[in-house]
Amino acid sequence: MTVSVLIGIIFLLAGMFILSPSLSSAMRMRTQIGRYPLVKVIIGFISLIILISVSLQDYWYEELWRVIVFVAFVFALLQLISTLFTMKIWDGITDFVRKYPFIIFIIMVVLGLLLIVRSYIGPVAAVEECKSNQDIGVICSVKNPEDLAVTPDNNFLIVSEFGGIEPLEEMTPGKLSLLNIETEEVSPLSISYANNTWGDGLCSRKKNDLIGPHGLDLVERSDGLYQLAVVNHIDYESIEMFELSQNNSGWGLIWRGCVRAPIENYLNDVSLTSDGSLFVSHMYDRDSGASTFLSAALFKYKTGYVLQWNNIEGFSKVQGSEGSMPNGIALDETKNLLYINDNLGDKVRVLDLSKNTLVAEISLNSPDNLILTNGSLWVTTLDHEILDTLKCSKLITCTLPFSVYELNPLNLEIKGRFSFRHNIFGLPTVALPVKDKIWIGSFRSDRIAYLNSILEQ
Numbered sequence: 001m002t003v004s005v006l007i008g009i010i011f012l013l014a015g016m017f018i019l020s021p022s023l024s025s026a027m028r029m030r031t032q033i034g035r036y037p038l039v040k041v042i043i044g045f046i047s048l049i050i051l052i053s054v055s056l057q058d059y060w061y062e063e064l065w066r067v068i069v070f071v072a073f074v075f076a077l078l079q080l081i082s083t084l085f086t087m088k089i090w091d092g093i094t095d096f097v098r099k100y101p102f103i104i105f106i107i108m109v110v111l112g113l114l115l116i117v118r119s120y121i122g123p124v125a126a127v128e129e130c131k132s133n134q135d136i137g138v139i140c141s142v143k144n145p146e147d148l149a150v151t152p153d154n155n156f157l158i159v160s161e162f163g164g165i166e167p168l169e170e171m172t173p174g175k176l177s178l179l180n181i182e183t184e185e186v187s188p189l190s191i192s193y194a195n196n197t198w199g200d201g202l203c204s205r206k207k208n209d210l211i212g213p214h215g216l217d218l219v220e221r222s223d224g225l226y227q228l229a230v231v232n233h234i235d236y237e238s239i240e241m242f243e244l245s246q247n248n249s250g251w252g253l254i255w256r257g258c259v260r261a262p263i264e265n266y267l268n269d270v271s272l273t274s275d276g277s278l279f280v281s282h283m284y285d286r287d288s289g290a291s292t293f294l295s296a297a298l299f300k301y302k303t304g305y306v307l308q309w310n311n312i313e314g315f316s317k318v319q320g321s322e323g324s325m326p327n328g329i330a331l332d333e334t335k336n337l338l339y340i341n342d343n344l345g346d347k348v349r350v351l352d353l354s355k356n357t358l359v360a361e362i363s364l365n366s367p368d369n370l371i372l373t374n375g376s377l378w379v380t381t382l383d384h385e386i387l388d389t390l391k392c393s394k395l396i397t398c399t400l401p402f403s404v405y406e407l408n409p410l411n412l413e414i415k416g417r418f419s420f421r422h423n424i425f426g427l428p429t430v431a432l433p434v435k436d437k438i439w440i441g442s443f444r445s446d447r448i449a450y451l452n453s454i455l456e457q
Helices: 003-018 022-033 037-055 064-084 089-099 101-117 290-299 386-392
Strands: 137-139 145-150 156-161 175-180 186-188 191-193 213-220 226-232 238-247 250-260 267-272 278-282 305-310 314-317 326-332 337-342 347-352 357-363 370-373 376-382 402-407 414-420 428-434 437-442 448-452
Touching: 003 064, 003 101, 037 064, 064 101, 101 290, 145 213, 145 428, 145 437, 156 213, 156 250, 156 437, 175 250, 226 250, 226 267, 278 326, 290 386, 305 326, 326 370, 337 370, 370 428, 376 428, 402 428
Parallel strands: 191 250, 213 267, 267 326
Antiparallel strands: 137 448, 145 156, 156 175, 175 186, 213 226, 226 238, 238 250, 267 278, 278 305, 305 314, 326 337, 337 347, 347 357, 370 376, 376 402, 402 414, 428 437, 437 448
8 A cells, every 4th residue: 555545545534533523522632732832842843853854855746645744744833833822823723623524524535535546746748759868768669568578589579569458448459569679670570370279269360360469478388389478358358379489580470379268357467387378367347447447446446366277177266366456467387376466456466376375465556567587576666646647648658657676576575676757758567677678668658668777776
């Protein structure tokens, strides 16, 4: 739970208290406490320390919760000043609360809801020029690079160019692309078609069929072939299976089947095993609307879960995987651990699939995709709340604040963090370290970003 959400809940509870019969007793208690000079000094000292602490934070005035905390403790200081100098400022406020509790209730509820769904109140610059700066490098020949995977030679990135997701926006086709890490050139991935041998036999694809790619995963199979799984939203929900193989242009795909999801499921990310079975996250029911999304963001209730699939038993729910919009997932096949990001629940979790138990969890704001590599778990987060993205309605690339975390995969302790604001990139989804760079995708952008992995953290 973020500080903004926590303070928002406190305001909501305080608003309900304003209408309760306990208000008069609380006012009398405040009057009794106010008779002791030492208590006044302590309150004033604490208020002053908090005000100084808030104002020393960089860009504190761009975060709603910091502004409200600042104003609240200014009022606390006013109380001290008014009692020390027999001024009537605080008594006037107290009388107003007693006479018009419903107005105060409305103010508290509105502030509480704003704090829960809004955080960032600073500027969001329109970024049109495709130019790197000293913090972030960018490549702009892509659209919505939602998920990334690196080829076995570490020279190319497979890019899922995301089309959109309901109910937040219109569903449109996307594509799979190949990014040359050395030349920074982007080209469409060539796809040829074979028989459905890696799927369930319930769906088919042919040349020129549209695709709506979302999450993807690449593994080396037990037979030595490389299998790429891609969540697809076009025509119906499916996981498309491709063999990744080298060709004259570098790498290409051979379609080798697909798995059609149950009609009630709405998928996001996928994680493969070496035998061709998979885990896939189900975000929320297909008939969910924007109101469901917003209410789940407010109250963090469970909207989805993770599914497991193999070609013998089909789909089954993973016990203990339920969460508030399960998003990115990653599987440690050797340890039988499943990592899950609850995007609306603001959590990263680790499940032991052998025991069906929770191993560890950490609270991070709106975690998206997951990358498990080289002894670290990489997660991107949004350093703002859900309605802050309304600032981006007319922007191709939204530069809201964000962070990239490197976590210990055993206990989820933070090993490193990169944070950005007022920059040339935003709305991140995935962070993938390759060689000396950390590549970052986005669900709404005209560019891929990369960081030098030796930046100060």
